Amino acid sequence: xxxxxxxxxxxxxxxxxxxxxxxxxxxxxxxxxxxxxxxxxxxxxxxxxxxxxxxxxxxxxxxxxxxxxxxxxxxxxxxxxxxxxxxxxxxxxxxxxxxxxxxxxxxxxxxxxxxxxxxxxxxxxxxxxxxxxxxxxxxxxxxxxxxxxxxxxxxxxxxxxxxxxxxxxxxxxxxxxxxxxxxxxxxxxxxxxxxxxxxxxxxxxxxxxxxxxxxxxxxxxxxxxxxxxxxxxxxxxxxxxxxxxxxxxxxxxxxxxxxxxxxxxxxxxxxxxxxxxxxxxxxxxxxxxxxxxxxxxxxxxxx
Amino acid sequence: xxxxxxxxxxxxxxxxxxxxxxxxxxxxxxxxxxxxxxxxxxxxxxxxxxxxxxxxxxxxxxxxxxxxxxxxxxxxxxxxxxxxxxxxxxxxxxxxxxxxxxxxxxxxxxxxxxxxxxxxxxxxxxxxxxxxxxxxxxxxxxxxxxxxxxxxxxxxxxxxxxxxxxxxxxxxxxxxxxxxxxxxxxxxxxxxxxxxxxxxxxxxxxxxxxxxxxxxxxxxxxxxxxxxxxxxxxxxxxxxxxxxxxxxxxxxxxxxxxxxxxxxxxxxxxxxxxxxxxxxxxxxxxxxxxxxxxxxxxxxxxxxxxxxxxxxxxxxxxxxxxxxxxxxxxxxxxxxxxxxxxxxxxxxxxxxxxxxxxxxxxxxxxxxxxxxxxxxxxxxxxxxxxxxxxxxxxxxxxxxxxxxxxxxxxxxxxxxxxxxxxxxxxxxxxxxxxxxxxxxxxxxxxxxxxxxxxxxxxxxxxxxxxxxxxxxxxxxxxxxxxxxxxxxxxxxxxxxxxxxxxxxxxx
Numbered sequence: 001x002x003x004x005x006x007x008x009x010x011x012x013x014x015x016x017x018x019x020x021x022x023x024x025x026x027x028x029x030x031x032x033x034x035x036x037x038x039x040x041x042x043x044x045x046x047x048x049x050x051x052x053x054x055x056x057x058x059x060x061x062x063x064x065x066x067x068x069x070x071x072x073x074x075x076x077x078x079x080x081x082x083x084x085x086x087x088x089x090x091x092x093x094x095x096x097x098x099x100x101x102x103x104x105x106x107x108x109x110x111x112x113x114x115x116x117x118x119x120x121x122x123x124x125x126x127x128x129x130x131x132x133x134x135x136x137x138x139x140x141x142x143x144x145x146x147x148x149x150x151x152x153x154x155x156x157x158x159x160x161x162x163x164x165x166x167x168x169x170x171x172x173x174x175x176x177x178x179x180x181x182x183x184x185x186x187x188x189x190x191x192x193x194x195x196x197x198x199x200x201x202x203x204x205x206x207x208x209x210x211x212x213x214x215x216x217x218x219x220x221x222x223x224x225x226x227x228x229x230x231x232x233x234x235x236x237x238x239x240x241x242x243x244x245x246x247x248x249x250x251x252x253x254x255x256x257x258x259x260x261x262x263x264x265x266x267x268x269x270x271x272x273x274x275x276x277x278x279x280x281x282x283x284x285x286x287x288x289x290x291x292x293x294x295x296x297x298x299x300x301x302x303x
Numbered sequence: 304x305x306x307x308x309x310x311x312x313x314x315x316x317x318x319x320x321x322x323x324x325x326x327x328x329x330x331x332x333x334x335x336x337x338x339x340x341x342x343x344x345x346x347x348x349x350x351x352x353x354x355x356x357x358x359x360x361x362x363x364x365x366x367x368x369x370x371x372x373x374x375x376x377x378x379x380x381x382x383x384x385x386x387x388x389x390x391x392x393x394x395x396x397x398x399x400x401x402x403x404x405x406x407x408x409x410x411x412x413x414x415x416x417x418x419x420x421x422x423x424x425x426x427x428x429x430x431x432x433x434x435x436x437x438x439x440x441x442x443x444x445x446x447x448x449x450x451x452x453x454x455x456x457x458x459x460x461x462x463x464x465x466x467x468x469x470x471x472x473x474x475x476x477x478x479x480x481x482x483x484x485x486x487x488x489x490x491x492x493x494x495x496x497x498x499x500x501x502x503x504x505x506x507x508x509x510x511x512x513x514x515x516x517x518x519x520x521x522x523x524x525x526x527x528x529x530x531x532x533x534x535x536x537x538x539x540x541x542x543x544x545x546x547x548x549x550x551x552x553x554x555x556x557x558x559x560x561x562x563x564x565x566x567x568x569x570x571x572x573x574x575x576x577x578x579x580x581x582x583x584x585x586x587x588x589x590x591x592x593x594x595x596x597x598x599x600x601x602x603x604x605x606x607x608x609x610x611x612x613x614x615x616x617x618x619x620x621x622x623x624x625x626x627x628x629x630x631x632x633x634x635x636x637x638x639x640x641x642x643x644x645x646x647x648x649x650x651x652x653x654x655x656x657x658x659x660x661x662x663x664x665x666x667x668x669x670x671x672x673x674x675x676x677x678x679x680x681x682x683x684x685x686x687x688x689x690x691x692x693x694x695x696x697x698x699x700x701x702x703x704x705x706x707x708x709x710x711x712x713x714x715x716x717x718x719x720x721x722x723x724x725x726x727x728x729x730x731x732x733x734x735x736x737x738x739x740x741x742x743x744x745x746x747x748x749x750x751x752x753x754x755x756x757x758x759x760x761x762x763x764x765x766x767x768x769x770x771x772x773x774x775x776x777x778x779x780x781x782x783x784x785x786x787x788x789x790x791x792x793x794x795x796x797x798x799x800x801x802x803x804x805x806x807x808x809x810x
Contacts, residue, residue, distance in 0.1 A: 031575035120456045124478075124791070194641065197569040201463040202795040204456075205567075276641040277569035279649070280478065280792040 005089040009078045015258075016232035017041035017225070019265045026269025041228060048221030056214060058118050066113025067215060067222040070106040074226040074233065077102035080156050081236050084254030087157040096144050096156045100137065103189075103233075106226060107133055114211035121203045125210030128280070132195065132207065135287035136188045142294035143178045143185075147241070150174065150301040160240035167244065177297035179242045184290035186234040188283070190227065193272040195283050205280070235264050308334040309364070309373035314680040317531045317741045320759060323361065323374045328384070331360070331377030336389045338364045338373055344661040346372065346746070346755045348386075348396035350404045351768040352424060356380055358404045363744055363757060367679040372744050381427070382407040392661030395780060401429035415443055418488035418809055423496070440488045441470045448474035448481050456791065460489050467805035475791055483786040483794070485779050490809035498769040502529065502603075502737070511598050514773055514807030519545075519552045519588075520749025521771070521807075522601040524756040527682055527745040529603040532737040532760060539726040541605035542684040547721055548591060548600050550690075550714040553750035554625075555584035557707040557714075560802050561633055564704055567796045568645040576632035583625040590618050605731030619722055626715050633708050646701035650785040650797035653698060662781045664752015664774045665710070666801060668694045669702035676748035690717050703800040737764040749774060751804065773807030 021038035028035025037043070055063065079089040080099040088095070111129060114122040148154045150171060151162030168175060188195040191208035203210050212223050236257070243260035245253050278286060308330060310323050326334060339345065347363040357378045364373040377383075385408035386393035395417065397408040402416045405427025414429065419440040422428045432438070441460060448455075454475050460468035468489040474482045494509050510525040511518045523545055530537055537545075562577025585595035592600035592608045599607045610618070636642050652662075657670040667674040675692040677685045693709035695702040737760050745756045752774030761767035782801045786794060 027571055031571050032579075033575065120454060123454075124456070127477075193569045200567075200569065202567065203463055204458065204794050205792045205796075272569070273571045274639075275570070276565075276639065276645050278641070279645055280790055282644075 002087055002089065005082075005086045006079075008081065008083045008086055008089060009075065011083060012078045012229055012232045012236075013075070015261075016228040017045060019231050019235065019261065020228055022262060022265035023269040023272065026266050027273050030270070030273035041224065045221045045225050048224070049218050051217040051221075053215075053217035053219050056117065059113075059116050059214070063113045063116040063214070064219070066109045066116075067219040067226075069109045071222040071226040071229075073102045073106040073109070074229045077106075078229065078233055081233055082157045082160050082240065083236050084257035085250035085252075086254070087161065091155045091157040093154050096148075096154075096159070097141075099156065099233075100141060100144075103230065104133075104137070106230070110211055110223075113215075117214045119214065121206075121210050121213060124204075125206060125208070128207045129211060132188060132283055132287060135284055135291070136185045139181050139287060139290040139294045140185045142291065142298055143181050146174060146178055146294065146298040146301050149298065156237075160237070160244070161246060163241055163244040164246050165244060171301065174297040174300040175241060177293045177300070179238065181290040181293040181297070182234070182238045182241065184286060184293075186231070186238060187268070187271070188287060188290075189234060190231045192268055194275055194278045195286070197277050205277075232261070235261055239264060309338070309375040312372050312374060312742075312744060313370070314372065314676075314746045315527045315531045315682050315743065317534070317738065317743045318374070320740045320742050323376050323742060325359070326375060326377045328377045328379060331362070331375060332384065332386055332389075334375045335362050335364065335386055335393070338366075339390050339392065339661075342366060342368060343373065344658075345390070345392050345396065346744070346753065347757050347770055347772045348393060348400070349757070349768075349770045350379070350400045350406065351759065352404070353378060358400075358406055358424070360400065361757070363755065365680070365746070365753075367674055370679050370681075372680075372746075374742065374744070379406050381405075382409050384409055385411040387411050391659050392777070394660075395776060405429050413446075416488070418491040419443075420488075420491055420493075440491075441486050443486065445472045445486070446474065446482055446484050450476075452476055453481075469805050471794075473786075473791055473794070478790050478792065480786050480789050480791050480794070483783045485783055487779070487805060487808050490806040492806075492810065494810045495769055495771060499766055501766045501769070507602070513771055513810060514775075514804040515596065516556055516804065517552070517749045517751065517754065517773070517807060519548045519597040519601055520747050520751075520754045521756075521773075522597075523549060523683075524745045524747040524754045524771075526601055526603045527747070528743045528756055528758045529734065529737070531743045531745070532741055532758065533604075533734045534738070535604060535732055535734055537605055537683070538729045538732060539684075540609075540728045541730045543721050543725055544591065544606050544610065544730070545601055546684045546688075547718050548588060548597050548606075549747070549749075550718050551584055551588045551591075552597060554629075554711055554714050554718075555581050555588070556750040556802075557711050558584060558629055558633075560707055560799065561636070561704060561711075563799050563802075564646075564700070564796065565636060565642065567799050568642055570636070570639065570642050573632050573635050573642075576628065580625055580629050580632060583621065583628070587618055587621050587625070590614055590621065602731060604734045605729070607731075609730045615722065615725070619719075622715070622718060622722075629711060633711070636704070643701065645796070646704055647697070647699060649700040649793050650789055650800060651697070651699045652781055652785045654696075656784050657698070657781065660780050660784070661777055662752075663777050664748075665703055665706050666752065666778050666781050668692065669706045670698040671696035674753075676746045676753050680746045682745070682747070684721070688717065688721065690714070700796055700800040739764045751775060751802070751807075752778065771810060773804055773810070775803040775805075775808040778803050779808060 020041040025035045077099045080095045082088045111126045114126040151159050153159045196207040239260035245256040343364040343366045346365040350358040350360045353359045361376045398417045405422040407429045419438045456473040458471040460470045470486040472484045510522045513521045559581035566574035588597045589595045654670045678692045741760050747754045755772040757770040759768040
């Protein structure tokens with residue numbers, strides 16, 4: 001355990017909401033607008049934390065526990081992910097499975113609290129979320145398995161440390177396939193276009209947003225915060241693969257990872273500006289496609 | 304045979320009230336059904352009180368191919384055998400008659416109120432409700448589906464977006480919709496009742512706000528009625544400017560719709576650009592009359608404001624710029640595969656259903672039906688300058704989107720053409736009093752579709768009855784049918800492709 005690595009989690013907590021700002025700014029440029037301030041997500045979260053919450057009579061403690069447990073689970077997942085020049089706070093064999101299941105726990109609580117409201121909208125959202133995440137999870141895990149096989153480690157920090165510029169020299173196809181698959185997973189897990197539209201107000205088309213319609217005040221603040229953290233978390237894993245700078249110089253490694261995250265946010269913004277959402281029926285095809293890419297990558301590294 | 308039983312008139316042609324044949328209810332049913340079978344559709348069907356006991360039902364049947372209208376009527380006291388089983392497009396009209404006059408169409412398959420108000424005829428109620436009973440909109444029985452894994456989703460009347468109130472009940476199996484039932488009436492203001500004994504100072508303002516986004520359409524329909532009843536000729540310059548205003552209204556709304564459709568599938572560029580360009584078109588209407596929604600421009604006998612040379616030049620400049628912008632913004636839709644894939648095969652409405660339900664406007668033309676009042680029942684300048692009918696054959700969201708784009712192009716060309724040869728002269732003529740004991744039907748192709756106004760004058764030359772049929776009144780049922788077997792997540796997109804009016808329906 002490397003105590004200094006707690007900085008990874010601190011960095012995530014500090015910078016994650018900025019990703020939303022960059023995505024929204026990119027979209028604004030494409031739409032010919034000035035757009036909201038880069039720090040809008042911070043303003044929103046702090047505003048929500050100062051508000052009171054409204055609870056319906058039909059809900060139980062599950063509904064109140066959902067957002068805070070969800071936030072805690074995502075925050076806990078950040079201790080397993082290395083970033084820039086620092087390895088993860090905790091690293092042990094199979095830690096990536098724990099990380100994935102912390103994210104699973106967060107989702108489980110969101111779904112439970114959505115079902116707790118008894119609203120037909122939230123029930124629909126919960127059913128969609130569970131269906132799609134069940135399809136996204138294999139892609140992520142198989143991709144991680146391929147990296148584990150390639151690097152010969154089964155802990156996230158050495159796995160990502162094992163990928164460097166030279167790896168892209170001789171294992172480019174496998175790494176590119178994994179990168180692509182993880183990118184699709186990242187879009188799906190973070191309810192971005194083409195899977196979900198974070199800006200829509202149409203309840204019937206929503207996946208993630210519809211599950212949190214009944215949450216308000218600090219609860220909603222935690223939900224928004226954990227969704228920014230989740231984007232940061234999956235983004236760090238992806239950037240660890242496609243921007244593998246391990247020079248040993250702390251500053252260079254960290255800055256290149258940060259630039260990678262910036263680039264990722266811009267790419268997400270560009271995608272959201274240039275393509276439409278998929279029909280809900282076609283989302284599984286996209287996710288199965290991502291799984292196929294991961295399997296192909298695994299085949300390539302097993303060879 | 305059918306012609307003997309009905310009075311043939313043309314759009315905006317006044318006829319004597321006594322010339323409308325009054326048939327027995329059996330002959331009336333037969334007349335309506337035969338006309339519809341031979342290619343007519345019900346443009347309007349309504350009741351008006353004759354005396355204390357009887358209500359006279361009047362049918363306005365439109366023959367699109369011949370451009371003729373047929374009027375026929377029958378007297379009813381309490382009930383009559385429903386037309387709906389033989390003629391589905393009477394469905395909504397008969398519910399309206401039942402609600403307004405407490406007349407029961409026996410055998411109607413789904414007799415429910417549509418606006419949730421008490422009967423206009425004291426002591427008569429089709430559902431036997433007491434007159435003191437408070438009637439709440441939306442509180443009624445709904446179509447139910449039972450079985451395993453069936454669930455019901457209720458949406459509205461309060462919606463997440465800034466739109467009008469309406470209640471939607473979906474019967475779903477997982478993500479599939481078995482049935483959608485639409486319940487409206489939240490916007491009922493009693494406009495038709497308030498028009499009786501008019502025209503007066505208020506009448507024109509009721510018309511301008513019957514459906515706020517169709518101000519020019521409804522006001523034109525009303526003014527044509529006024530002018531037909533006074534037998535006056537509107538000056539050519541006013542006729543042309545009226546048509547320009549009507550096309551600008553179409554341009555603004557179609558552009559807004561294309562932007563909103565792009566927004567509903569999450570396609571940002573067209574959504575953003577079209578939102579702005581819609582504003583540009585609204586501002587052009589404001590160049591003419593000072594109001595973005597065209598209030599104050601259409602007035603009986605002509606128009607309210609003339610447009611001098613300087614503003615005409617300004618209008619031409621703005622139009623050219625907006626035409627360029629809208630072309631770029633909309634063409635992005637067709638060149639983006641993810642958008643086209645989302646539009647195609649969503650919310651398909653067959654041509655047969657469209658004909659059976661007597662749908663109008665963009666919806667009908669998107670099913671490949673040549674139905675456009677500017678072409679079939681031309682009035683005003685459209686008698687001399689035609690706008691080609693734009694159709695597409697697939698009946699899906701794509702077709703409804705694409706027809707809008709075709710119409711934008713046609714309207715732009717029409718306005719440019721008319722601005723080039725704008726006649727000189729006066730813009731308004733003085734009007735006499737209305738002639739008594741007459742009936743006039745006025746049809747206008749608003750941007751949503753056929754707007755039908757029917758006015759009947761009494762012996763004092765005032766309206767003794769006034770009926771407004773907004774295109775939404777026909778088309779809401781079409782939306783319901785398009786949703787069958789569709790994914791519930793596609794409802795917002797499909798709904799937007801119809802973009803129907805709530806207040807135009809509720810009046």
